[in-house]
Amino acid sequence: MRVIVVGGGINGLLVSRRLVQEGVSVQLLERGEPGQESSWAGGGIVSPLYPWRYAEPVTALASHAQQAYPALVAALRDETGIDSELERCGLLFVNTPDAEPALAWAAGRQMPVQTLTRAELHAGWSGLAADADTGLFFPTLAHVRNPRLLQALQAMLGRHPLAQVLIDAEVEAVLPAAAGHAAGVRLRSGQLLHADAVVVCAGAWTAQLLAGAGVTLPIRPVRGQMQLYKTAPGSLPGMILRDGHYLIPRRDGHVLCGSTLEDAGFDKHTTEVAGQELAAAVRAIWPALAKQPLLRQWAGLRPFAPNGVPFIGPLPGQQGIWINAGQFRNGLVLAPASAEVLTDQLLGRQGRIDPAPYQPGRASQSPEG
Ligand SMILES: Cc1cc2nc3c(=O)[nH]c(=O)nc-3n(C[C@H](O)[C@H](O)[C@H](O)COP(=O)(O)OP(=O)(O)OC[C@H]3O[C@@H](n4cnc5c(N)ncnc54)[C@H](O)[C@@H]3O)c2cc1C
Numbered sequence: 001m002r003v004i005v006v007g008g009g010i011n012g013l014l015v016s017r018r019l020v021q022e023g024v025s026v027q028l029l030e031r032g033e034p035g036q037e038s039s040w041a042g043g044g045i046v047s048p049l050y051p052w053r054y055a056e057p058v059t060a061l062a063s064h065a066q067q068a069y070p071a072l073v074a075a076l077r078d079e080t081g082i083d084s085e086l087e088r089c090g091l092l093f094v095n096t097p098d099a100e101p102a103l104a105w106a107a108g109r110q111m112p113v114q115t116l117t118r119a120e121l122h123a124g125w126s127g128l129a130a131d132a133d134t135g136l137f138f139p140t141l142a143h144v145r146n147p148r149l150l151q152a153l154q155a156m157l158g159r160h161p162l163a164q165v166l167i168d169a170e171v172e173a174v175l176p177a178a179a180g181h182a183a184g185v186r187l188r189s190g191q192l193l194h195a196d197a198v199v200v201c202a203g204a205w206t207a208q209l210l211a212g213a214g215v216t217l218p219i220r221p222v223r224g225q226m227q228l229y230k231t232a233p234g235s236l237p238g239m240i241l242r243d244g245h246y247l248i249p250r251r252d253g254h255v256l257c258g259s260t261l262e263d264a265g266f267d268k269h270t271t272e273v274a275g276q277e278l279a280a281a282v283r284a285i286w287p288a289l290a291k292q293p294l295l296r297q298w299a300g301l302r303p304f305a306p307n308g309v310p311f312i313g314p315l316p317g318q319q320g321i322w323i324n325a326g327q328f329r330n331g332l333v334l335a336p337a338s339a340e341v342l343t344d345q346l347l348g349r350q351g352r353i354d355p356a357p358y359q360p361g362r363a364s365q366s367p368e369g
Contacts (some may be wrong), residue, residue: 001025002195004185006171006209008034010332011147011324012152012201014339020162022347023150026191028163028186031170035150038203038331041228041300043248044146046333047091047138049241052105055356056090057309058330059100060267063109064353065337069144082152085145085251086240089238092116092125094285105365108333113138126238132242140206143239143248145331173212174198176318183320197346199322204266204301206311206325215315217360219326221301223262225274228296229255229282229289234285245281246288255289257282270297304328312341312358322346323360 001024005012008030015134028034046069048054048062063093073086096102099115102290106113116135122128126136170188177183184194202209204221236249248256255272260274275297283290305311305326315321324342327334344351 001197001258003028004183004193004195004198004214005201006174006185006198007031007201007203008154008167009037009151009201010035010039010335011203012199013099014029014335015199015201015324015342016157016163016165016338017153017342019346020157020160022343023162024347026157026160026164027195028157028165029169029171029187029193030165030167033167034154035147038300038302039150040147041224041244041298042146042332042359043239043256044144044149044332045091045239045246046086046142046144047249047258047294048242048333049246050093050096050098052102055307055309058307058334060353060357061310061337061341062330063333064340065334066142068336068340069142073144073149075316076123076152076156079188080142080152080155082119082155084141084149084152086127087251088140088142090137090139091141091239091247092239093138094121094128094240095134096123096136098133099136101332106138112140116210124241125234128240129284129287137202137238138362139187141239144332145250146190149323149332151281156292171202171209172208174318176213177320184219195322197322199324199342199346201324203325203331204303206303206323210315210321210323213321215317217311217323217326218306219311220304221264221266222301222304222328223264223267224259224272224302224329225262225270225278225286225297225299226256226258227278227282227294228298229257229292231255232293235288239283240285242285243281244286245278247282247285256294256339257289265277266301268299270299274299302328310334310338310358311360311362312338313345313355313360316361
């Protein structure tokens with residue numbers, strides 16, 4: 001079997017990895033360089049933010065993926081020598097208004113959680129702002145250093161005999177299978193490529209690309225901006241989330257502050273307004289960090305889909321065309337499970353995860369589409 005994968009973000013790379021591991025030949029086509037778009041820009045929290053607020057199909061993918069992450073990172077480290085720095089440091093929710101549903105959600109999933117009083121909070125997390133009153137701490141939640149994870153996946157595919165990664169290969173059109181030819185793509189260069197299946201993992205650009213084939217999907221870009229600071233390694237005991245903004249401490253002392261949610265089309269510029277929003281968040285969460293110099297600010301385009309539920313499966317009416325896109329704010333955490341749902345369906349197997357909630361056909365059936 002031969003498969004073309006369009007898009008070299010976390011979803012395209014992980015689908016490619018799973019397919020070559022199953023003995024499938026893969027041609028991964030990336031418009032620029034792999035791993036430079038949303039998957040690079042993201043924070044790498046291996047959990048949805050406020051996970052109790054999400055629809056069950058998102059939770060189902062997240063919990064499978066959270067279990068898969070340690071083995072994935074270990075395998076990639078063995079295969080490539082690149083450590084994706086999966087850190088199970090826990091996530092602290094400060095002054096969360098919906099603590100009760102959060103605790104009920106965690107209890108229903110046997111997910112460990114600790115309720116911290118004001119005194120406990122400030123004893124364990126001494127740099128918190130003075131007005132931090134309550135804390136919910138989920139000690140098992142992790143983050144991954146996503147740029148390293150993307151590098152490791154590229155390195156693994158780069159040396160796999162069944163994988164071919166083409167850079168600067170922009171797909172202009174997807175071509176469903178028809179009498180006389182297999183499914184395929186047309187590149188901007190005019191070159192035609194064919195395979196047994198085409199899997200579109202083009203993130204925020206997925207709907208735009210498929211519009212040419214007459215497919216309407218409710219996937220659109222939502223810009224997110226982040227800031228980067230540096231402090232002494234270990235200064236923050238774990239990740240912290242307050243009023244929709246978060247801090248993620250990397251192993252080497254870098255700390256990410258995210259993120260904004262902006263409707264700006266495909267514009268990936270950073271803005272001063274977002275810079276002020278993020279700097280205010282740093283001051284509100286961990287004031288001492290705000291005294292450190294800002295090292296960098298960047299933006300990425302998340303692939304929004306209604307309710308954050310991605311589209312994973314065959315495109316109705318488009319023989320041989322599949323998609324795996326629309327993970328919105330959770331594409332990094334969901335990626336191992338998304339790739340599993342896609343490959344199980346593509347290989348005609350009954351998988352561990354029910355693929356029904358993610359079917360692309362739902363876009364035309366539900367009012368949200
Ligand atoms: C600021 C920010 C913070 C985030 N934080 C987190 C987090 O903490 N945890 C989490 O789980 N998620 C997070 N996310 C979301 C996550 O990053 C995305 O959901 C995920 O990266 C989407 O992956 P993708 O592979 O679908 O898309 P992308 O990474 O965008 O990859 C799509 C690829 O397709 C390529 N492409 C597009 N069109 C074509 C074409 N026509 N031909 C060839 N190639 C094409 C693009 O160049 C790109 O490389 C965050 C996102 C942002 C922006």
